[in-house]
Amino acid sequence: MSSKKLCYACDLIDNPELIELYKHYHSKDSTWPEITKSIKDSGIVDMEIYILANRLFMIMEVDETFTPERKQKMDAVNPKVQEWENLMWEFQQAPPGAKDGEKWMEMEQIFRLNHD
Template sequence: MRKMAMVIGLRPEKIDEYRRLHANVWPAVQTRIRQSNIRNYSIFLREPENLLFAYWEYHGGDFAADMAAMAAAPETQRWWALTAPCQMRLASAQDGEQWAMMEQVFELDPDIIDPETR
């Protein structure tokens, strides 16, 4: 399992629309995400900077192939046609990236014992 995250800007005038869309994500979109071996997927909004932060756990063996399959799905394409205009690609995003991938730099060590719970 790989923990992964990405970030993108959100247009201030599109915040309500983005919230409305994500309050009722289409079942076919959610199914395609699961079929692409993604689990524990969440999107967070940081205001007033209007940044969207997405986190998920990838349980597959070929991330590029799973993302290509997701991108090729007609329902995903329809969904992205609605959500993409709400987003602002970051200047630091790589070529071909809508959302900018992030590097994990810390993870809580599960073996460290909390002195307060001893």
């Protein structure tokens, strides 16, 4: 099974207390199991999120079944994912250049050390 990596960026509201609470929600013991299940069910094999100040950076390793459109459709009919997304909007804000309602924006790769 082949996989590829996708990278996304999102901003948090620049408030230290909110950022700490957001980090808490994403800690191993606090992430909702329904959310991790929905991530895996969509074809995401692995996911990492990093933070610098209020900027988030997400790396996703996905299999051939994953498409952003399929994930969006799955999320739209999952009440627990909708609850999570509404909660996360209390912490997140759209990065520069985002369309209305868009928060995680796909990043463009501009360099890779080892080209296969």
